[in-house]
Structure formats: structure tokens, C-alpha cells
Amino acid sequence: MKVTIKNWHAIAQWRWDIGTNETDEEGDVCGICRVPYEGCCPSCKMPGDDCPLIWGECSHVFHMHCLLKWIGTAASKQQCPMDRRPWVTAERKINNNPR
Amino acid sequence: MSRYMTEPEPEHIATLIHVLVRWHRAWAPIQEMGPTVMGTFTITYQTHVFSILPPEFSKGFKELIAYTFQVTSPDTCPDWLTKLFPCQGKSPRPDLGLWMTFDELGLTERYESLILSVCYERIETHITETCSKVWDQQMLQPMRSWMSDVIIPWLITPYAREARTADEAAILMRSVGSRLDYHVCKTFADLRTNELFDIIIDFPDSKPALEDLKDCLQRVDQRSHLVQSLRKSNRRRLLHPGADTKLILTQYVSIIRCLRIVDPQGVLLFKVADPIRRYLRDRPDTIRCIVASLVGDGESGDSLVDENEPIQPLQQAQFDDYTDHKWEPEPIDAGPEFRTNKPSDIISTLISIYDSQELFVKELQVLLAQRLLAIKDGNFDRERRNIEILKIRFGEAALQVCEVMLKDMTDSKRTDQHIQAQKRSDMHPTVISRHFWPPLQTNTFVMPGQFRQIQEDYAREFSLFKPDKKLVWMSHLGSINLELELDDRTVGAEVPPLEAAFIELTSRVDEWTVAELIAKIGSIERPAALKALTTWVELGVLKEDTPDRYRLLKVAEAANSNSKASGKQPTAAVDELPPVQTVQQQQAEQMRVFWKFIEGMLKNLGQLPLDRIQQMLKFAPDYNRNIDQLAAFMEAARREGLVAVNNGMWKLQK
Known part of the structure; x- marks a missing residue:
């Protein structure tokens, strides 16, 4: 017997590819606003491309808006809020990510 | 009198009265003895006569009076009446002589209440006969004119005989006339109050009846009676487990509309609505019903919302505005909890059954999710329109989540177009944002064979298009349109993914037990698996040879030819179960x-x-x-x- 697919209406969720390969149910939260990465930062209304993430060299990930706001304050001293190392935005290695 | 008792005819009473008045005249002292003697005689005579009249007399007397209603012209007048009570001169009414006699005997005075009760009864019968179940026209005015055409002329004879001019008659008639008018209103209000539940069902065709009721209630104080009666019929006919929630809601909305006509201030409504609201609050599916009608269920034509009603923001309970110059005190029968609610729209009223809007938004979200996920052709304009309308009601912020859901739909479509351009795929997924959709039932399983391949291909393309994102498949959701090529036939079907997964497995190995299938797919529950298998058995593709053992039918079995799914047309077997958690x-x-x-x-x-x-x-x-x-x-x-x-x-x- 041969099964031919004519049309498949599927449902999927998108996730940020944050390097880790775990498909954890709860998901991780942004260290600044405590909202899940797949949610949106407090100043945004639309998740996803409108409220992207930012990856640091130090391996920490935040909502971009959250981090930029933090960096913008004097108290930040341009450091990562998690480990106090100078914040350097990581180059994303797009095809390097093993899935 | 005994003649009357054996044979109840008004004629005999008339004869009796005739005899009485003859005696009265015969025994009367001569005029010259002066009014004092005359008075004493009349009193004595009346005392004697009234004391020996048996109790049946009043009944007979009443019948006689009622009888006079029929004698409106000399033609209809029976001979005995004119013979017994001849009237002097030309009289418009043949019963004038009779009434003169009554007066002479003092009967009019003594039995006045009896005479009026005859009128009342006539009014009651007439109203009941002509107005019951007649709701599509205003009946109060015709009733009143009927009264002035029929009852009043009759009453002129007993009450305003002496009047020479019409004005004089009017003055004499005034008190009795207003009593009768009151009675008309009261009877009418009683009738309509008893019919009110059905009137409300018939709304808006029954609007005239409600206008009548409003007029009546201004004349007579039957408001508390109305509340009692309507509450009672609501309890008996509406608020019981046999009634559909949707039905109750429809009726409630009708009640609101109807009582607003009857009592614009809303006191009646407030009192009547209270038990209904309390009852609705206890029903589990009330919110769902309201929300379903908010977004306009396609199937059920009559939505609760009046299309013509302007959409307006939900109104919160208002506090008294102390600077309002048009303020009026609350009606006197308003209860202590009564709040003068400004005429608000129906939806606000319905939603105010519950204390918070939050529940509605949640339910709305669930409903929207169900609908959006069921959409296959990517056309969700209707949903978008609904949400836009609801935004006006609930406010932009409350529906933000729904906005994200809609955006996911648009984004999925665009992404899909892009990916199809790169690499054609039979798959058209809807990619949703987690946290913004209501929790979806989670029993993810692994799609076998070519399905998995397609998923992976698509996910790779997606990641190329959106480098930072990846897809997590919710394999148990959605639907697949399949075509099976078997040895002797092709079967087309639109099935949920689980069914598709099973059939994919059987395409490699012909025979499976349920346990083997489950083990192959992963985390699914046995009832779900059995249900999926049953779908194929019904389509005549699989057969349960021995319990728990399914075999692929490469060649159709004769026994299956009569089963409904032997044809080629795709059969929709997508289950009705909501994929979204309620x-x-x-x-x-x-x-x-x-x-x-x-x-x-x-x-x-x-x-x-x-x-x-x-x-x-x-x-x-x-x-x-x-x-x-x-x-x-x-x-x-x-x-x-x-x-x-x-x-x-x-x-x-x-």
C-alpha cells in the first residue's frame, strides 16, 4: 500500500533557538523581566520577531529590549546583569547550531 | 319566588318585582298625609320586603340586570318586560320602566354593588374573550371605547336618568365611570400579567401588548403582582435543568427588552432578573454561550446581539453623579440594592452577570483558538472582524492575547508562502506563539516514516528563513488529507495525525497489535489509539481480526462494501473533540x-x-x-x- 499525502495542516510552536537542545516544557525566562523568552518584554505587545532576543558572549540571553534598557542605565556599567562581565553581543553562528 | 327557584328565568323575578311594586302602590298612604308618613311607610315596607326576601333573590336580581343588557332596543325587548313595566312617553331604552320601579322600591340603592358587579363581570368576560392571546395590536384603547359604547349607555339608565343634558349626565356618571375604567385596566393588567411569559417569548411581535401593559400599570398598581407572577413563571418554565442555557439567555434578553418597554426605569427588570442572573451564574456553560453568541456562531442564526444595536464599550457599574441636574429619585418600589442603571446595552448586562470580565476573555481565547486551529484554507477574516468588534467592547488591552493569535495566523501564512517558494511541501503548518494561546492538550507523539521526514524538512527550511527560531511540532493537532492506494482501490480521507501515523505504519507491516502501535508512536493513550483504529475500520481499510489485532485489507472485503465508506470520496473523520483545554x-x-x-x-x-x-x-x-x-x-x-x-x-x- 502506498500512502500519499495530499495536504497536511499541521500545528507547531516556535521556540527561540537558544543553543540548548533541551525541549523543556516550561521554557526559560529572561533574566531581566522574568517573562519567558517566547513571550514578549514588558514594553512590547507582539512576541517573536517584534521582540527578539539578544545573545551575549557570556552565554546569557535576554529580551533585546530589556537588555538595551539595562545597558542604557548608568548603573549597568555596560555589564551583563547576570555575571557582571562586560556585555558583548555574540555573533550568532547560524548554521553552526546542531539541532 | 318559588317559581324562580324551580325555573331560573329573569322573567319570574321581574314578575315578582312587579307584584311587589303593585303592593307598594296599593298600600301607599294617600299623598295628602305628607312626606313624613310617606317616608315612614316606605321604610317599613322596604324593611319587611327585604327581610323576607330569600337569599336567592339577589342572584335572581343580578340575572335580571344582566338580562337588561340584551334589551337595548324595543325590538329585542321581550313582551313581558314592557307589559310589566310600561314606561311613560318615548324612551330610548325599553328597560327604563324597570329601573324606575327599582328606584321606587329602593332596590337600586340597596343592590348598587350588585349592579356594578354585573358590569365588572361583563368587562371581564369581554376582555378575556377578545384580548387573550391577541398581542400583535394594542387592545386597551379598543377596550376603553367598547366600554364607553356599550357599558356607559347602559349605565345611563340606572344612574343618570334624570339628566337632561349630556353634561349633566357626565357629571353624574363621573365617579362610576372612573371606577369602571379602573376595573378595565385592572382586568387587562391581570390578563397580560398572566400571559407575560408567553408575550415575552413572542417578542418583538408582541410589542403592542407590552405598550398596553405599560398604560395599564400607570393606572393601577399591579407592579408587585407582575414581578411575583413573572418570577413564578420564570422559575417554573425557564430555570430548570431541562432548559438549554442558550434558551435561557435568549429569554433573558427578551425579558430585558420587554420590561424596558413596560418600565423604562428598570425597577421591574431588576427584580425579575435577579433570580435569572443568579441561576445563570451557577450554570457551567453560561460564559461559553455568551461568548459564542458574541462572536456570532455561524450555525445558530439568532444571536443574542441585535445587529442594529451600536457597539459600545462595556459599561462598568456607575456611581451616582452628584452634579447631574436631571437626577430623579428612584421609584418608590425600588429595593435597597436597586441601582439606577442607565439604559445599557444587552451585552454589558449579560457580562455583568459575572463579577469580572476576565473569565469571558479566557473563554473567548479558548473559543478563538479552537476556531483558528480548525481553519484550513487560511481564511480567518471573520475571526478578525469579530475580534475587532469585541475590542470595542472589552478594550484593546484585554484582547491583546487574541491579537497575537491572529498575528500568528497571518505570520504562518506568510512564512509558509516563503517556504513553499524555496522548497515545495505538502505541509502547511500554523505556527503559534506559546504563552499566547490557551494551553493545548499535550500528548505529543512521534510521527513515523514519511511524515517525520516532511516535518524535519519543513523545520529545516523554517530555521533557514528565521535563523533564531526553531519549530516544535504538536503532532497530535491538525489534520491530514491522505490518499491510500491499495491493490484494488484508492481511499481518500481527511484524518487527524494519529490516524495518519497508524496507517503509515501499516503500510510497511500489515498486521499490528494495539500495544505494538502505541509503542511505535510514543505517548498516546489507549482509548485514543482505539478510536483512531476504528476510523480506519469504518473506512474499510483495516480489520480487527482477533481482538486487539488489526490487519490491513489490501483487497476490499465484500462485507465491507455495504459500509458507508467504500466510496472514493474523502470522508471527514476529524474528531470533534476540542484540541484546546477548556x-x-x-x-x-x-x-x-x-x-x-x-x-x-x-x-x-x-x-x-x-x-x-x-x-x-x-x-x-x-x-x-x-x-x-x-x-x-x-x-x-x-x-x-x-x-x-x-x-x-x-x-x-x-
Whole structure:
């Protein structure tokens, strides 16, 4: 017997590819606003491309808006809020990510 | 009199009265003896006559009066009446002589209430006969003119005989006339009040009847009676388990509209609506019904919302505006809890059944999710339109989540177009944002064979297009349109993914047991698996040879030819089960989390009273139950044997 697919209406969720390969149910939260990465930062209304993430060299990930706001304050001293190392935005290695 | 008793005819009473008046005249002292003697005689005579009249006389007398209604012209007048009571001169009414005689005997005075009651009865019968169930036209005015055409002329003879001019007659008639008018209104109001429930069902065709009722209620004070009666019929006919929630809501909306006509200030409505609202609050599916009608269910044509009604924001309970110059005191029969609600629209009223809008938004979200996920052709304009309308009502912020859901739909479509351009695929997924959709049922399984291949291909393309994102498949959702090429036939079907997964497996190995299939696919429950298999058995593709063992039918079996699915046309077998968790399920889910907390604290602290548990739970995130809900939950736990209670102290059951 041969099964031919004519049309498949599927449902999927998108996730940020944050390097880790775990498909954890709860998901991780942004260290600044405590909202899940797949949610949106407090100043945004639309998740996803409108409220992207930012990856640091130090391996920490935040909502971009959250981090930029933090960096913008004097108290930040341009450091990562998690480990106090100078914040350097990581180059994303797009095809390097093993899935 | 005895003649009357054997043979109740008004004629005999008339004869009796005739005899009485003859005696009266015969025994009367001569005029010259002066008015004093005349007066004394009349009194004595009347005393004697009234004292020996048997009780049946009043009944007979009443009948005689009622009879005179028929004698409006000399033609209809029976001979005995004119013979017994000849009237002098030309009279418009043949019964004039009779009434003169009544006066002479003092009967009019003594039996006045009787005469009026005859009128009342006539009014009642007439109204009941002509107005019952006639709701599509105003009947009060015709009734009143009927009264002035029929009853009033008749009354002129007994009451305003002496009047020479019409004005004089009017003055004499005034008091009795207003009494009768009152009675007309009262009878009418009673009738309509008793019919009110049906009138409301017939709304808006029955609008004239309501206008009538309004006029009547201004004349007579039957408002509390109306409230009582309507509440009673509501309780009897509406608020019982046999009635559909949608039906109750429809009727409630009609009641609102109707009572607004009858009583624009809304006191009646407030009193009547209270039990209905309380009842609706207890029904589990009320919110769903309201929400379904908000977004306009395609199938059920009559939505609760009047299309013509302007859409306006929900109104919150208003506080008194002390600077309002048009302020009027509340009507006197308003209860202490009565709030003058400005005429608000129906939806606001319905939503105010519940204390918070939150529940509605949640339910709306669930409903929207179900609809959006079921859409296959990517056309969700209707949903978008609904949400735009609802935004006006609930406010932009409350529906933000729904906005994200809609955007996911648009984005999915665009992404899909892009990906199809790169690499054609038979798959058209809807990519949703987690956290913004209601929790979806999770029993993810692994799609076998070519399905998995397609998923992976698509996910790779997606990641190329959106480098930072990846896809997590919710394999159990959606639907697949398949074509099976078997040895002798092709079968087309539109099935849920689980069914597709099973058939894919059978395409490699012909025979499977249920356990083997489940093991191959992963985390699914047995009933779901059986259901999926049944779909194929019904389509004549699989056969359950021995229990739990399914075999692919490469060649159709004759026995299956009569089964409904032997044809080629695709059969929709997509299950009706909502893929989205309902609000109740979500709550149950939450409570399971809180149970962990409760279990922990009881383990650590031994036994605790209920309010202490409640206090401690308040520290838990998202805990928003009140103590009654907690009590109900603990009670349920006790029934399951998890906890025990003693003197209000709860402890874990060992």
C-alpha cells in the first residue's frame, strides 16, 4: 500500500533557538523581566520577531529590549546583569547550531 | 319566588318585582298625609320586603340586570318586560320602566354593588374573550371605547336618568365611570400579567401588548403582582435543568427588552432578573454561550446581539453623579440594592452577570483558538472582524492575547508562502506563539516514516528563513488529507495525525497489535489509539481480526462494501473533540499544582484549619481561589481518601 499525502495542516510552536537542545516544557525566562523568552518584554505587545532576543558572549540571553534598557542605565556599567562581565553581543553562528 | 327557584328565568323575578311594586302602590298612604308618613311607610315596607326576601333573590336580581343588557332596543325587548313595566312617553331604552320601579322600591340603592358587579363581570368576560392571546395590536384603547359604547349607555339608565343634558349626565356618571375604567385596566393588567411569559417569548411581535401593559400599570398598581407572577413563571418554565442555557439567555434578553418597554426605569427588570442572573451564574456553560453568541456562531442564526444595536464599550457599574441636574429619585418600589442603571446595552448586562470580565476573555481565547486551529484554507477574516468588534467592547488591552493569535495566523501564512517558494511541501503548518494561546492538550507523539521526514524538512527550511527560531511540532493537532492506494482501490480521507501515523505504519507491516502501535508512536493513550483504529475500520481499510489485532485489507472485503465508506470520496473523520483545554480543565490543572502545596504543608505542620491553609496558599503564585472554593476542593480530596477532617482540622490520611 502506498500512502500519499495530499495536504497536511499541521500545528507547531516556535521556540527561540537558544543553543540548548533541551525541549523543556516550561521554557526559560529572561533574566531581566522574568517573562519567558517566547513571550514578549514588558514594553512590547507582539512576541517573536517584534521582540527578539539578544545573545551575549557570556552565554546569557535576554529580551533585546530589556537588555538595551539595562545597558542604557548608568548603573549597568555596560555589564551583563547576570555575571557582571562586560556585555558583548555574540555573533550568532547560524548554521553552526546542531539541532 | 318559588317559581324562580324551580325555573331560573329573569322573567319570574321581574314578575315578582312587579307584584311587589303593585303592593307598594296599593298600600301607599294617600299623598295628602305628607312626606313624613310617606317616608315612614316606605321604610317599613322596604324593611319587611327585604327581610323576607330569600337569599336567592339577589342572584335572581343580578340575572335580571344582566338580562337588561340584551334589551337595548324595543325590538329585542321581550313582551313581558314592557307589559310589566310600561314606561311613560318615548324612551330610548325599553328597560327604563324597570329601573324606575327599582328606584321606587329602593332596590337600586340597596343592590348598587350588585349592579356594578354585573358590569365588572361583563368587562371581564369581554376582555378575556377578545384580548387573550391577541398581542400583535394594542387592545386597551379598543377596550376603553367598547366600554364607553356599550357599558356607559347602559349605565345611563340606572344612574343618570334624570339628566337632561349630556353634561349633566357626565357629571353624574363621573365617579362610576372612573371606577369602571379602573376595573378595565385592572382586568387587562391581570390578563397580560398572566400571559407575560408567553408575550415575552413572542417578542418583538408582541410589542403592542407590552405598550398596553405599560398604560395599564400607570393606572393601577399591579407592579408587585407582575414581578411575583413573572418570577413564578420564570422559575417554573425557564430555570430548570431541562432548559438549554442558550434558551435561557435568549429569554433573558427578551425579558430585558420587554420590561424596558413596560418600565423604562428598570425597577421591574431588576427584580425579575435577579433570580435569572443568579441561576445563570451557577450554570457551567453560561460564559461559553455568551461568548459564542458574541462572536456570532455561524450555525445558530439568532444571536443574542441585535445587529442594529451600536457597539459600545462595556459599561462598568456607575456611581451616582452628584452634579447631574436631571437626577430623579428612584421609584418608590425600588429595593435597597436597586441601582439606577442607565439604559445599557444587552451585552454589558449579560457580562455583568459575572463579577469580572476576565473569565469571558479566557473563554473567548479558548473559543478563538479552537476556531483558528480548525481553519484550513487560511481564511480567518471573520475571526478578525469579530475580534475587532469585541475590542470595542472589552478594550484593546484585554484582547491583546487574541491579537497575537491572529498575528500568528497571518505570520504562518506568510512564512509558509516563503517556504513553499524555496522548497515545495505538502505541509502547511500554523505556527503559534506559546504563552499566547490557551494551553493545548499535550500528548505529543512521534510521527513515523514519511511524515517525520516532511516535518524535519519543513523545520529545516523554517530555521533557514528565521535563523533564531526553531519549530516544535504538536503532532497530535491538525489534520491530514491522505490518499491510500491499495491493490484494488484508492481511499481518500481527511484524518487527524494519529490516524495518519497508524496507517503509515501499516503500510510497511500489515498486521499490528494495539500495544505494538502505541509503542511505535510514543505517548498516546489507549482509548485514543482505539478510536483512531476504528476510523480506519469504518473506512474499510483495516480489520480487527482477533481482538486487539488489526490487519490491513489490501483487497476490499465484500462485507465491507455495504459500509458507508467504500466510496472514493474523502470522508471527514476529524474528531470533534476540542484540541484546546477548556477553562475548567485549566482550573483543574491549576488545582493539581496547589494540591502539591497543600500536601506539603499538611505533611510538615500536621493538621491545619481551613483558613490557615487558605492564608498559606495565598503566598503561592497565581492562587486566586476564595475559601469556599478551597473548601469544596478539600471536600473532594476527602472523598478520594487523601485527607481527613476532624473538628475543622485537616490532616493527611495515612
